[in-house]
Amino acid sequence: MRETMERRIRFQLDLKATPEEVWDAWLTAHTFFAPESKIDARPGGAYEMYFDLAAAPGSRGGEGLVFLALQRPHLISFTWNAPPHLADVRPQHTHITVRLEPLANGTRLHFCEDGFGQGGQWEQRIEYFRRAWGKVILPRLAYRFDKGPVDWAHPPDLDAYVDLVTEIRE
Numbered sequence: 001m002r003e004t005m006e007r008r009i010r011f012q013l014d015l016k017a018t019p020e021e022v023w024d025a026w027l028t029a030h031t032f033f034a035p036e037s038k039i040d041a042r043p044g045g046a047y048e049m050y051f052d053l054a055a056a057p058g059s060r061g062g063e064g065l066v067f068l069a070l071q072r073p074h075l076i077s078f079t080w081n082a083p084p085h086l087a088d089v090r091p092q093h094t095h096i097t098v099r100l101e102p103l104a105n106g107t108r109l110h111f112c113e114d115g116f117g118q119g120g121q122w123e124q125r126i127e128y129f130r131r132a133w134g135k136v137i138l139p140r141l142a143y144r145f146d147k148g149p150v151d152w153a154h155p156p157d158l159d160a161y162v163d164l165v166t167e168i169r170e
Contacts, residue, residue, distance in 0.1 A: 009113040010168035019073035019100040032144035035152040047078040059084040088121040
């Protein structure tokens, strides 16, 4: 039971940018996370990421989410939900914590998602986001600091960036 209660998705990524630049990228629309967003950078403020712009409201992506804590340039914490196809767990939010550690030539990003339930669609949700964070979102952040903001009309090939993301298994 203890192992199930403490499940987390954790990644680490070294970026060629200052902690301030990385922090700002997480809080600036259109840079890497999603093609559209709603960002009210304060505790309790909206942090919504819209991935499917053609979908009906409520099914466009990360909706109804809020910031939990912000400390520039060290910490960003927010709630997160499941994708629309996992309807049983979509209304239940987990916690994301992004910590930024300065390095001599950039920033080490520590990513953690926790607060998962157990059984049913929770298992699918964990695997979905293990892939989404590790193979799409965090590689896209590395791309952003290598090539510039994402051109959403022509999303980048992320193959060269996936290997930069290290999953931390406990």
